Amino acid sequence: MAHNLLKGKRGIIFGALDENSIAWKTAERVYEEGGRFVLTNAPIAMRMGQINELASKTESEIIPADATSEEDLEKLVTQSMEILGGKLDFVLHSIGMSVNVRKGRHYTDEKYDFTTKGWDVSALSFHKVMQSLYKADAMNEWGSIVALTYMAAQRTFPDYNDMADNKAYLESVARSFGYFFGKEKKVRVNTVSQSPTPTTAGKGVKGFDGFIAYAELMSPLGNATAADCADYTISLFSDLTRKVTMQNLFHDGGFSNTGVSQEVIERFSE
Numbered sequence: 001m002a003h004n005l006l007k008g009k010r011g012i013i014f015g016a017l018d019e020n021s022i023a024w025k026t027a028e029r030v031y032e033e034g035g036r037f038v039l040t041n042a043p044i045a046m047r048m049g050q051i052n053e054l055a056s057k058t059e060s061e062i063i064p065a066d067a068t069s070e071e072d073l074e075k076l077v078t079q080s081m082e083i084l085g086g087k088l089d090f091v092l093h094s095i096g097m098s099v100n101v102r103k104g105r106h107y108t109d110e111k112y113d114f115t116t117k118g119w120d121v122s123a124l125s126f127h128k129v130m131q132s133l134y135k136a137d138a139m140n141e142w143g144s145i146v147a148l149t150y151m152a153a154q155r156t157f158p159d160y161n162d163m164a165d166n167k168a169y170l171e172s173v174a175r176s177f178g179y180f181f182g183k184e185k186k187v188r189v190n191t192v193s194q195s196p197t198p199t200t201a202g203k204g205v206k207g208f209d210g211f212i213a214y215a216e217l218m219s220p221l222g223n224a225t226a227a228d229c230a231d232y233t234i235s236l237f238s239d240l241t242r243k244v245t246m247q248n249l250f251h252d253g254g255f256s257n258t259g260v261s262q263e264v265i266e267r268f269s270e
């Protein structure tokens, strides 16, 4: 159900690869709520993905940009303002990739070139995106910037590998940049810490099926889906959350505050 919560707002959405992507679901919901945006992804992902379909459904233009390239990001920000006809109100950073995970390297056997690349893509890119927006003075007052994260930043999940460290960095960048963006431009910056979700990035984590089933049993409300995450992000882009900033917001059906659930106890009872 749409409420026109984002009517007249403009933005950029990073990371829609296919219809399972959290960014894809978010783009659909933003469009329903009246927001207009530019879609972007890494040039290589454009060839693999189905982003054209999403663009035509949401009347969006696509600008390829590698989120690790300052030059690409500068162009993206300038061109987006030209296309959309003004400064931006919302930005979604929905980007993650670990080369160590992809290549099956254990956390105790990282190849540091891989670590650095994964950190650049998954964590530093958030700083680069915000610095590009900040320097171009591209955000309207009371705008909202959201990045997606996972609870492995706070607690250990062995197979999450170096992505745990990347997420801890990402969440710290949200707080640090959130201070300056708040002070200077009245823009809010938050991270949403989402339940395990069956997407290309999610399924790349070893043991994902067992892990998502465990999280489902441990969460009083059940796992939050990608569609649920899109709804939550809409609220953060809307004018209803103007004073929420520099937060890591758990969107996980209660998983993060549950010690154990009855269902899990029963599995271990005779």
Ligand SMILES: NC(=O)c1ccc[n+]([C@@H]2O[C@H](COP(=O)([O-])OP(=O)(O)OC[C@H]3O[C@@H](n4cnc5c(N)ncnc54)[C@H](O)[C@@H]3O)[C@@H](O)[C@H]2O)c1
Pocket: 014, 015, 016, 017, 018, 020, 021, 022, 023, 041, 042, 045, 065, 066, 067, 068, 093, 094, 095, 096, 097, 121, 148, 149, 150, 193, 194, 195, 196, 197, 198, 199, 200, 201, 202, 203
């Ligand atoms: N799926 C989960 O279980 C889960 C849980 C919590 C948080 N998250 C986070 O949600 C975000 C979105 O992931 P998803 O689950 O929708 O998976 P996804 O695979 O659909 O999205 C990841 C996106 O990152 C993009 N990307 C990779 N390298 C890039 C680069 N250099 N420049 C620009 N874009 C690049 C990919 O092309 C892809 O579109 C990630 O930050 C992920 O860590 C996912």
